[in-house]
Amino acid sequence: MIKHQKPRAFFDTFERKGPGQKNTHYCPGCGHGTAHKLIAELIDELHIQDRTIFCSPVGCSVFAYYYFDTGNIQCSHGRAPAVATGIRRTHKDSILISYQGDGDLAGIGTAEIIHAANRGENLTVFFINNAIYGMTGGQLAPTTLIGQSTLTSPGGRVQSRDGSPIGMAEIMDAIKTPVFIERVSLATPGKVMRARKVFKKALLNQVQKRGFSFVEVLSPCPVNWKLTPSRARRWMEEKLEPVFPVMNFRETEDLKINKETIPPVLKGEDLLNVFRVNKDQLHPPKAKEISDQFVKISGFGGQGVMSAGVLLANCVIAEGRNATWIPSYGPAMRGGTANASVIVSGKNIGSPLVDYPNVLIAMNLPSLNIFEEKVLPGGFIFINSSIITRKVKREDVKSIYVPASDMAKQGGMLAAANVIMLSLYMLASKVSDIQTLKKVIPLSIKKKEYIDVNLKIVDIAIEFYEKNKDAF
Amino acid sequence: MTKQLVKGNEAIVYGALLGGATHFFGYPITPASEIAHAAALYFPKTGREFLQAESEVAAINMIYGAAGAGGRAMTASSGPGVSLMAEGISYLAGAELPCVIVDIQRAGPGLGNIWPEQGDYNTVVKSGAHGNYQNVVFAPASAQEMCDFTYQAFEIADKYRVVVFILSDAYIGQMMEPIEIPNTPREGDRKDWALYADAESRKNLITSIFMNQQIQSDHNKKLQNKYRLIEHELLAYEEEETDEADVIFVAYGICARICYTAMEELRTLGIKIGMLRPQMLFPFPSRPIQQLAQKVKKCIVVELSDGQMAVDVKLAVNGAIPVLEYNWMGGVVPTVKEIVERVQQDMKGGAK
Structure with a gap:
């Protein structure tokens, strides 16, 4: 040896x-x-x-x-x-x-x-x-x-x-x-x-x-x-x-060795299925021909301005048109005013930024103060009149006052005032069919217990629209 | 396939996993964090590795290890984090290890702020660490391109054994748009140079140190030849309305999106303007720009930087026509209106 x-x-x-x-x-x-x-x-x-x-x-x-x-x-x-x-x-x-x-x-x-x-x-x-x-x-x-x-x-x-x-x-x-x-x-x-x-x-x-x-x-x-x-x-x-x-x-002698649980490596169709979405069940109506929409949705953090924008974009895409959504992000999301910009168009969208909206959905007073003067002449301003006490100063825009927070509260969910406003914007502009929104809500809302109350709130908005059609 | 509304940062992860990514090592930073969030969800869900590193320095070195071991590794960060990774990127280039790095640019220098800028151009495109090396650089301008370019990036990284960057910005990263996912998932092959902890690969050595000057010199030449080959084989850009243009925009990322709208408005105002949009910044579309410079009378480079890309445009144009620079910094992004007015002003005394 x-x-x-x-x-x-x-x-x-x-x-x-x-x-x-x-x-x-x-x-x-x-x-x-x-x-x-x-x-x-x-x-x-x-x-x-x-x-x-x-x-x-x-x-x-x-x-x-x-x-x-x-x-x-x-x-x-x-x-x-x-x-x-x-x-x-x-x-x-x-x-x-x-x-x-x-x-x-x-x-x-x-x-x-x-x-x-x-x-x-x-x-x-x-x-x-x-x-x-x-x-x-x-x-x-x-x-x-x-x-x-x-x-x-x-x-x-x-x-x-x-x-x-x-x-x-x-x-x-x-x-x-x-x-x-x-x-x-x-x-x-x-x-x-x-x-x-x-x-x-x-x-x-x-x-x-x-x-x-x-x-x-x-x-x-x-x-x-x-x-x-x-x-x-x-x-x-x-x-x-x-x-x-x-x-x-x-x-360490008496070490308990944990057996690793390694998840299976997904390949091919299994991998694709993780990312695929199936929205075929939506059967959305064909999009109406309307002019390009430059939408600014603005409010406090927690008023759902971001998710209202996402719902809008999802509805529009489901109906076969283009949309972009861009948030104000970072510290703005941690309190203070947050806003989402959504553009809807039948064509390719260049800039996703909404510098001059033709639709403003103002959920709180600071939002109205910031964006009122930016709205294009002939544009729409939807005002959450439950908490915005002043009137719109501009006379070259169409102002629509909606007690959205109160309506949402009566519907059982104060935080769904965003859905009131979004529904009324859809009903007034025909940017997307309101039935599309009702189909998109269950797919978009993560907490399933909130789906029904949100759908109920859409109905409250429809009722309000029918009663106050002249205001639109 | 159905289109789905996806955030640019999340589209990166979709493209990566369908492109065969095996590892994500990262460290959170605004405005790139959503990439790590999506990776933390989808990498383990699909049997791939996700690890939040203790720093960007550690993350890039974990990539070095995983790439050396044959994996398809990636990370995502923003300027300050990319600066910390610089040494590691040079090592990856020297050792010829493939990987994909996403830079969602924010404003600088220093801590700067979290709003968009394109001030990392030199760092990423000119390769901002020590030594003679080059990254391949994609410049997406939509959520769809965030997905598609990341999907392609792993193939290119493996083929040429290079670092491939996705150089994006805070707005393209934060924006949601409809995308279609690629329908052919890919996987990396076994690499004859990598370490697999087995008998067959035992002979392999991953290193970037060559003490003999001649060998280090030869290694540099080999790298340079590879970069020339890449310049020959890869190029990606888009031209819009350049056929009968008097003036062209050159812009990438969010600036290209804004210029597209400005271009449409200017054309309705009677100004014949087109656009060249680099979809890759290395290789840079120098030749197409050079050719356009023979036809048009002016070129306008729109950037969220102090004119870092404009230097490359000027080199391509080589004095043939004036190159104007429209620069914004600090997170300030121009409105379409600002650009339209400035072009109208600049076209008054110039091109007819």
Whole structure:
């Protein structure tokens, strides 16, 4: 039996690297080689090589794909957990390794690691903490120790200026979802053997679909620490480990694994049916020839001005004409005056904006105040006289006063004053047959218990129209 | 098929799912949020993936992962969110990963406001992140085109391995209009370059880093050749009343809709005006504009920006005729009347 051989999860020679295909690009005494080898051995041991996708970061391990004979994806700085999330949502059985340094994970990528952990992504994160930025030549890292000199903290890290070294394993431990959190060290052979066990546990969790495992790896960077490899390992034990305690933070054993319920992927006709509408049951009458309508429906938020516009547009379309609907949106919807613009035409509609309406449905006083002067000469203004106390000043328009709120209240639903006004506009203008509205209401109103009362309110409007025909 | 009244933003999701979209990763922002709302409903309902990311940065990187894994991924946002995605978009372009991004433009710069603008033109069409790359850009002007262009976008993204943008605006997104849905649902094929977490794809590498300058240079040339091929193979625009026109509007999105009405009014007033409406902004319809510049006497570019598209029109016209710029910014949208009056004014001393 061969006891020591290259893991199969490494390439035989590093073709992707270019010159020097027998050696890694790592410096002498660097911890990445050790961490890589442990991972490669475990990929072999767990028989997961084919389904492993290695997510390499930005930093010294950016070139992990030189070495790992697995699927490889190189991620932007700090975002490997988000990239892995995207892959996880694509291949449920993949094994995803997010291998990140301290600048990547504890600096620029704090949001992505925290939220991937919080979602409990089935993912194994190896966080290589060497307390310095390696690839860019030795700058301050979020994990750099107080007093430690780097190129960007030449006199040593100062807490009042640079903050304190961040304990990422401790931060992970503040999140409920991860199933496994441990900090290991590569300072001594014994600690490397412990690391191997931890790495295995973290990968096995993923194989068993248990969730998010986080391993922080204290790792030497002799070149940037300006120490010999052996001094560097002593420094780890003397300086680094007291700040970053090597310990297990969490190991969830009795985890109940929820079986995922994956909805079926709809295709072909099944997919089309999700979006198809069948309005054949409407049997709408043919549209009457009337001039283009530029309608502005305006009122308080909650008076149903938007939905009145949608009902109107739906009726018109059902009868075979064109319509556009455009809302006032955003903060206007959260209180204050809201309005919907609807254009009805037998032709293609260019601008959907109603700058100058020929029909104004004013549900409240501010609406009348804003839009009265914009109405085209010869246009119509429908006034909700239940709450608008003043009269229309214009004399070149037709003004129709309707106590819509009172009528709707009597009909059993104050909020349906919009339907009173819409019905009367339809009856007066013949923009659409009132029977079409009665057919569209059941299809458009989401809360089914409101359908009957709305239909009753249409009848109240019809009755009002018949009694007051002269006013129209 | 029956026409249905659908909001532009929702039509995006209909088109996407019928076009084979598999993933939606997004972060809410007005005026694009309805796209995420509809996606949250319809993606899971049809067995696809929806996830609200912690940020636009995370969303675009989730797309990078899903696209690298062979999915048809998309997101939707507005200017501030698209700016946050810039680095990720450059990575997608560099690694040649396909995806679809919707930008429902709002007013800027900075936080700006939620009303329509077309100030993201340079960011999206000229590719506003680092490096030499190009997005394919659709410019819908109706709910129907929101649906149809998104439907087509996934095929184009996969075919050329590019990022395809749907560059729209707050009004086209918020507007409801009747649409017909495409009647042939599509699906993406297995990609020989993507990662499927299996033996066959184990050799594959998704990356945008090439340390050897010559290899990075060759990669850039390959990308540029691809963009030239796209310019050769894709083009989408519409001409209205250009046959005997003295002057033409060039406008896209909501501006094209307003110009269409203005054009009809101006023609009743005796001004021979036509319109060219780009339905795609990359590739840009430079040649048709150049050809029209040989026939007409003036060109008017109407934009909700400081004239970002007008630069491309001027390049196409190449000095042959005057190019006038009608620009609005900050969420102010011109009325038809304003445009009509301005054209009448500008045509007085000019074209006969």
